[in-house]
Amino acid sequence: MSADLATTFCGIDLAHPVVNGSGTFDAIAAERAFGDSLAPGFPFSAFVSKTITLSPRAGNPSPRLWETPAGMINSIGLPNKGMAGFLEHDLPRLAELGVPLIVSVMGTSHEDFAQLVAGVASREEIAALELNISCPNVHSGLIVAEQPAETESLLNVLRPLTDKPMIVKLTPNVADPASIAAAAERGGADAVSLINTLKAVAIDPQTLRPWLGAERGGLSGPAVRAVAIEQVRSVSGIVGIPVVGMGGVGSGADALEFIAAGATLVGVGTESFRDPAAGNRVRRELAEGLERLGFKTVGDARGSALGAPDIHNPAVSGSLTAPPS
Amino acid sequence: MKDGALGALGERVQAPFGRRSCRVTGNSAHGGYRIFSLVDETGPAPAPGQFYMLSAATRWEESGGRPFLPRAFSVARSEPSKRGVRLDFLAEPVGPGTSRLSSLAEGEEAWINGPLGRPFSMPREISEEAAGAILVGGGIGIAPMAILRRGLTTRGIPTRVLLGFRDEPHSGGVDELFGCEEVRLASEDGHAGHRGYVTDLLAVMLSGDDSATAVVYACGPPGMLEAVRLMCAENDVGCELAMESPMACGFGACFGCAVPLADGGYMRLCVDGPVVRGDEIETAAVSGAGHR
Secondary structure (H helix, E strand, O other): OOOEOOEEEOOEEEOOOEEEOOOOOOHHHHHHHHHHHOHHHOOOOOEEOOOEOOOOEOOOOOOOEEEEOOEEEEOOOOOEOHHHHHHHHHHHHHHHHOOOEEEEEOOOOHHHHHHHHHHHHOOOOEEEEEEEOOOEOOOOOOEHHHOHHHHHHHHHHHHHHOOOOEEEEOOOOOOOHHHHHHHHHHOOOOEEEEOOOEEEEOEOOOOOOEOOOOOEEEEEOHHHHHHHHHHHHHHHHHOOOOEEEEOOOOOHHHHHHHHHOOOOEEEEOHHHHHOOOHHHHHHHHHHHHHHHOOOOEHHHHOOOOOOOOOOOOHHHHOOOOOOOO | OOOOOOOOOOOOOOOOOOOEEEEEEEEEEEOOEEEEEEEEOOOOOOOOOOEEEEEEOOOOOOEOOEOOOOEEEEOOEEEEEOOEEEEEEEEOOOOHHHHHHHOOOOOOEEEEEEEEOEOOOOHHHHOOOOOEEEEEEEHHHHHHHHHHHHHHHHOOOOEEEEEEEOOOHHHOOHHHHHOOOOEEEEEOOOOOOEEOOHHHHHHHHHOOHHHHHEEEEEEOOHHHHHHHHHHHHHOOOOEEEEOOOOOOOOOOOOOOOEEEEOOOOEEEHHHHOEEEEOOOEOOOOOOOOOOO
16 A cells, blocks of 8 residues: 655645645646646645735746756746736636645735735635745835844734734755744744745856856756755744755655655656656655555654764754764 | 648647657657657647647756656657557757657657647638748748648648758758648759759748738758848738747746837747737747756
């Protein structure tokens, strides 16, 4: 018998732990491409929307993509219809997917975020919200996700606005993601998700100028996986709330690494670009991998890489001289 | 009207969800290009102008972790085969992905996702007065013109074909894909046909009396496409262009293939194109293929 993948996340019962990373799967566009074959094979147990903002955004000038070894850099710039356009046009169609919806929102001030959270949370079709905080606060000029105090104060404003689960998306572009995760938890976040993309630049080999239209972008794919595993493990060791782990997941074995590092859900992102149904393969391989290792449920494997003393970390061992193993 | 191995003109054919493995049944050299063939045993036949995302099932990522992403290829030819639909693709090895695909050997497996995107329209959908079509292909861009010509001819629509090349190596595939059909050629080095640009030939044709009842279809480098677009606009002739833009997914997920729209904002070329009307876009001279 195959291992049981059923997972409860922030009180939401899910058939399995594989979801999409925000902005890596557009279920409405996919329906145009794949028609009726999409719904029966829908690869995710919950669907995370592309980030929406209060006002519509066109996105960044092209080029927006660059292939790297085992990955890619993107600088898309959050094109979206704005909250009103999303709620009117996209939400009714996404609600027909038959899986819980998680809507990702991003604002550049507490007021923006508050309007977004209030507007999105008022819709019963939406099960949870993800807060994309990898953006500057226009008042302080600081990237919210890079500052524990900014993160906590934003959550303090948003927490009273809804009882729906709020997931904070963490950036990997900080020295200590766990300190940001802890701040999110103190502010009342129900979960954290990580990693977002790593800051990256591609140089055009012909002009020796930045290739991307917006100059800087974010790296994703297997190239970032080891970084993501480390960060998910660090965060899982600090917070008591569930963690959504992602970063270069392309197989069930990769997903199992994230679960061992403490993740409750695993996000598939860039791999869906290579195979739109990659999430189905990841889920199948995950069940097989758990069974092979003797786990009856996915929960039994969760966090198995946590807990042991980390002798290389001076903060844990108190020593700067621990030899490498 | 379908002819077995070709979707109807103007009707988007939807792909089965998920990539699937296909056997490589041929790969031959044509000048500096290759034509490789895959047999799709389970998918539907594509409509002219649609594309597939392709990658090799083995030895992908073999060169320092690249290629990583699949590559978008328009179909050059779609033929019935005993085991399904045979898809022919015209390729030039210019980067790690196109080089690996160009090296596919008979018997190997390749991953495909498709057919994808918006196909060419019927001439009457572009212009009510349309009585015939002018096809303009440049370099590797002759590929979708070949399958389009077949679709138009099947419908009995009079079609004239203009093809242009930089030089002889970049004229690969003309004989194979267009055979003895009447095509007018232009080459920048003068090795075949008119010495100069294919748009020189188009200019002559658009100055003729019957241009009022023609529509233009084009595929080629961004500079050529923009020249065609502007010439058609000046002459009030409807046109459709098959474009290319750096693309990671091919089904609307990555938002990478943005092309600026005439009335502001961007379209995603993979789901709103790759075939676009000339007047829909701000310019066809967009940054080209990127990571081919």
